[in-house]
Amino acid sequence: MSTAPHHPTVTVRFSASLRAAAGTKEMAVPCAPDTTVRALLHAISAGNPALADRLLDSQQDLSQGTQVLINGRHIDFLGGLETPIQPTDSVMLIPPVGGG
Numbered sequence: 001m002s003t004a005p006h007h008p009t010v011t012v013r014f015s016a017s018l019r020a021a022a023g024t025k026e027m028a029v030p031c032a033p034d035t036t037v038r039a040l041l042h043a044i045s046a047g048n049p050a051l052a053d054r055l056l057d058s059q060q061d062l063s064q065g066t067q068v069l070i071n072g073r074h075i076d077f078l079g080g081l082e083t084p085i086q087p088t089d090s091v092m093l094i095p096p097v098g099g100g
Contacts, residue, residue, distance in 0.1 A: 008087035010035070012044065015094045018066075021050045031087045037068055038081040040091065054095060065096025 009028035019025050029043050041062070045052035057063050061081065068075045069092040075083050085091065 007032075010040065010085055010087050010089055010091055012040070012091045012093060015092065016097075017095045018051065018054060018093050021054055022048055023050075031085055035085045036079075036081065037070070037075055037083045037085060040085050041068075041081075055093070063096075067094035068092070069094070 008031050010031040011026055012029050013026045014022045014024070027044070029040055029047075031040070038060075041055045042060075045055055053063070055063055055066060062068065069090075070078060070083060070085070071090050072092075075081065
């Protein structure tokens with residue numbers, strides 16, 4: 001008896017309006033050894049079209065104002081969209097915040 005290979009996943013947490021668009025506060029996303037933040041955002045967008053425009057712009061870069069934290073650190077201080085993701089990482093997506 002054989003079983004399907006186990007594909008590791010990373011848990012992605014959504015904040016504020018991204019949580020509403022996702023319909024959940026967190027989701028498990030497949031995470032291959034070479035997964036980057038960019039690939040992770042593409043996978044989330046493909047699986048949930050309501051999030052696509054909120055995460056990626058027309059050039060497939062991070063939508064303006066959207067924040068991505070990996071283990072509590074902003075990706076701007078890591079490798080940006082090319083930051084590698086591990087299944088053990090904590091990923092948080094935060095939408096743009098307006099007001100003043």
